[in-house]
Amino acid sequence: MKINIENLNRKRKISPGKITKICQVVLKSLKKNNIELNIVFVSNQKIRSLNRKYLKSDRATDVLAFDQGPIKEKTVFKNLGDIIVSSDKAFQNAQLFNVTFFEEIALYVIHGILHLLGYDDVKNKDKIIMKEKENAFLKKVSHIF
Numbered sequence: 001m002k003i004n005i006e007n008l009n010r011k012r013k014i015s016p017g018k019i020t021k022i023c024q025v026v027l028k029s030l031k032k033n034n035i036e037l038n039i040v041f042v043s044n045q046k047i048r049s050l051n052r053k054y055l056k057s058d059r060a061t062d063v064l065a066f067d068q069g070p071i072k073e074k075t076v077f078k079n080l081g082d083i084i085v086s087s088d089k090a091f092q093n094a095q096l097f098n099v100t101f102f103e104e105i106a107l108y109v110i111h112g113i114l115h116l117l118g119y120d121d122v123k124n125k126d127k128i129i130m131k132e133k134e135n136a137f138l139k140k141v142s143h144i145f
Contacts, residue, residue, distance in 0.1 A: 001023075001027060001034070001035055001036075001037075001077070002036040002037070002077050003019070003023045003037050003039065004036070004037070004039070005039050005041075006038075006039070006041070007040075007041040007087070008040060008046065009041050009042050009046075009086075009088065011087075012041065012088065012090075012091060014041050014087065014105070015102070018144050019039060019105070021141070021144050022106050022109055022110065022141045022144055023039075023109065025137070025140055025144075026110055026137050026140075027113065029137070029140065032117070034076065034077050034078055035077060035078055035079075035080045036078065036080065037079075037081070037083065037116075038081070038082040038083070039082075039083045039084075039085065039109060040085070041086075041087045041105075042084055042085070042086060042087070043086065043087075043088050044060035044086050044089055045060070046086075047060050047061055047062075047064065047085075047086040048060040048061075050084060051064060054066075060088070060089060061086065062085070062086055062089040062090065062108050063084065063085050063086070063109075063111050063112045063115075065081060065082070065083050065084075065112040065113075065115035066081050066083075066084070067116055068080065068082075080113075080116045080117070081116045083109060083112030083113065083116070084112075085109065085112065086108075089108075090104040090105045091104075100145060103138070106138060106141060106145060107134060107138060110137045110138065110141075111134055114130055114133055119133065
């Protein structure tokens with residue numbers, strides 16, 4: 001398993017070690033061991049720009065997930081995709097929902113991984129399933145934060 005983490009939002013400190021541990025717990029639980037995953041932390045301004053460009057939605061969101069699609073050549077790791085997290089949005093929502101900044105970051109990372117693995121939250125029934133998975137994983141990784 002290979003987790004690549006980059007923080008482009010210097011206003012918010014991120015713990016790459018903790019993020020990696022969360023990813024490992026989630027991916028191992030879902031039996032996804034030979035995975036490469038990219039996670040980039042950005043500002044509200046940057047995620048709004050990406051959301052506008054790729055999803056035609058002109059607003060800052062919390063997390064975007066971009067699937068890499070099928071891999072044609074034989075590789076050691078399957079590149080699952082890219083997760084873009086607004087650490088500004090995590091900071092704002094942590095205060096709003098009375099949780100820690102890192103708990104909110106963990107939620108966004110888990111949410112992004114689930115999207116890359118095919119979970120969706122458009123229809124209400126799918127949203128319920130995804131929320132249950134998120135909550136189960138948050139409980140499972142709570143010792144990390």
